[in-house]
Amino acid sequence: MTDAARRTGTTQVYTWEPSNQAIAARYGVRPEDVVRFDTNTSPAEPDGLAGALAGPFDPSLNEYPDSEYAELTAAAAAYTGVDPGEIVVGAGADEVLDIIAKTFLPAAGAAIVPIPTYGMYGVLTSQRAARAIAVPRRGTDGAFGLDLDRLLPLLAEAQVVWLAVPNNPTGADEPEANLLALLDAAAALGPQAPAIVVDEAYHEFTGRTAIPLRDRYPHLIVVRTLSKAFALPGIRIGYAVAARATIARLERVRPPGSVSTVSATIGAAALRAPATAVENVRRLVEERSRFAAALTAAGWTPHPSVTNFLLVRIGSHEQAEEAAERLLHRGLVPRTFGPANPLRGHLRLTVRSTVENMRLIEAIGA
Numbered sequence: 001m002t003d004a005a006r007r008t009g010t011t012q013v014y015t016w017e018p019s020n021q022a023i024a025a026r027y028g029v030r031p032e033d034v035v036r037f038d039t040n041t042s043p044a045e046p047d048g049l050a051g052a053l054a055g056p057f058d059p060s061l062n063e064y065p066d067s068e069y070a071e072l073t074a075a076a077a078a079y080t081g082v083d084p085g086e087i088v089v090g091a092g093a094d095e096v097l098d099i100i101a102k103t104f105l106p107a108a109g110a111a112i113v114p115i116p117t118y119g120m121y122g123v124l125t126s127q128r129a130a131r132a133i134a135v136p137r138r139g140t141d142g143a144f145g146l147d148l149d150r151l152l153p154l155l156a157e158a159q160v161v162w163l164a165v166p167n168n169p170t171g172a173d174e175p176e177a178n179l180l181a182l183l184d185a186a187a188a189l190g191p192q193a194p195a196i197v198v199d200e201a202y203h204e205f206t207g208r209t210a211i212p213l214r215d216r217y218p219h220l221i222v223v224r225t226l227s228k229a230f231a232l233p234g235i236r237i238g239y240a241v242a243a244r245a246t247i248a249r250l251e252r253v254r255p256p257g258s259v260s261t262v263s264a265t266i267g268a269a270a271l272r273a274p275a276t277a278v279e280n281v282r283r284l285v286e287e288r289s290r291f292a293a294a295l296t297a298a299g300w301t302p303h304p305s306v307t308n309f310l311l312v313r314i315g316s317h318e319q320a321e322e323a324a325e326r327l328l329h330r331g332l333v334p335r336t337f338g339p340a341n342p343l344r345g346h347l348r349l350t351v352r353s354t355v356e357n358m359r360l361i362e363a364i365g366a
Contacts, residue, residue: 029331035356037327038335040168040309042231042284043352046276052269057261065264067256072264075271076239080211080224086241088250089267091258093201093225093238094120097162098127100221100240102253104160104195105130111160111194114146116169116343118199121162133158136342137170140303144170146178152185155194161186164199166206169335169348171305173206183217193219195246202307204229204281211241218243221250228308229277230270237267284308288351295349298364302349309350317344323364330363 017038024031059066069089077084090096097120105111107129113121114135125132135151137144144167155161161182166173179198186193196219198210203224211222221242227233237259240250259267270276292302292310301313314320317339324336324347335348349360 023328023333024331027328027331029329033331034333035331035352035359036333037349037352037360038333039233040228040307040350041233042228042280042308043356044231044280046231046270046280048273048276049266049269052266053262055265057265059261061261063261064257065259065261069259069264072237072259072268072271073239075268076224076241079271079274080209080241082211082214082241083244085244086214086247087239088242088247088254089237089239089259089264090254091238091263092227092233092236093199093223095236095255095258096223096238096240097121097124097197097199099250099253100195100197100223101125101128101130101160103249106159109159110157111162112151112154112158113162114151114167116144116167116337116341117162118164118168125160125162130159137167143304144172145174146182148178148181152182155182155186156189156192158194160195160197162197162199164201165208165210166202166306168201168307169309169311169337169343171303171307171309171311171348173208173306176208179210180213183213183220186219187217195219195221197221197223199223201225201228204277205285205308206306214241214243218246221246226267226270229281230274231277231280232266232270235263235266237263281308284351287354287357290354291349291351291357294357294361295364298361300364309348311343312347312349313345314347315345320345320347323347326366327360327363330359330366332360332363 020031020034023034072089073084073087076087101124105128110131110133111125112133114137122132133154138147186196203209214220221240223240226237295302302310314323324334327334337343
């Protein structure tokens with residue numbers, strides 16, 4: 001479930017996704033029994049950050065955070081192997097994407113959005129009063145990869161290309177050859193090249209990255225987050241990596257204090273101790289295999305995934321909606337797709353703990 005609206009009295013309140021309390025009230029379950037299979041978060045909090053949580057914080061909490069976020073920026077630079085001047089941080093990857101849109105996407109401009117993909121790209125494009133050029137991805141046989149024959153001729157019309165690698169919500173990686181072909185075609189446009197935004201939210205699950213290409217392709221911007229492998233969506237830390245000239249443009253748009261002192265301190269500590277993320281990924285990859293096998297045995301069809309979620313084929317759109325309702329009545333929240341979405345007939349399921357995943361498997365057969 002996502003992009004929802006709820007009513008408070010006679011007022012309809014917009015929300016990106018319903019809260020546990022709202023779901024519990026609607027489906028008659030206890031809030032503590034709600035399990036989010038729709039948010040692609042980790043089933044457990046990370047260990048080893050007690051010291052960062054305890055403080056003391058520099059600057060102290062009665063002062064504004066360091067507007068340069070020097071400690072967090074240095075930690076992200078060390079983690080990615082780049083110079084601190086090639087990093088800009090934000091309040092989650094979503095704010096970083098917003099900064100990119102504000103920097104590169106003018107009103108009446110255009111952004112290329114390969115679909116299906118992360119819904120925020122379309123939201124940010126519309127917020128800039130720009131046009132979203134939707135380019136359908138290849139289907140199941142093409143592992144939902146980019147359709148370069150359709151995409152490349154459109155590059156001259158766009159100021160931004162939004163590209164998730166691996167892709168959400170399909171869970172598929174993008175062949176390196178496709179990315180290089182895209183970057184080469186954009187570079188051939190010279191100063192008119194669009195910004196190529198490679199969203200690597202799930203990088204730690206593959207180990208592959210476009211960051212080393214930033215020197216060859218000055219219009220490349222790689223976006224990362226601490227929400228997935230690092231299991232820290234609650235602190236809202238994201239960052240971008242790009243050539244210094246590109247980062248300098250983003251810095252002029254970045255808000256001076258959107259990341260709290262607490263979040264910046266915890267984020268820096270996590271980036272300095274990436275072993276926690278490595279272990280989290282290892283556990284989730286193992287559980288992903290078990291979960292996929294159990295879903296297959298239950299009669300559902302998961303697509304191959306390199307992320308912490310599975311895209312599962314249910315059948316028709318109506319069958320997928322009915323399956324989602326059965327899960328929701330048991331407090332299990334899947335990601336659904338509307339009738340106009342190319343993934344209608346599917347559900348997206350986050351890989352959670354073995355116990356939580358088995359609750360869902362049992363619900364399928366109930």
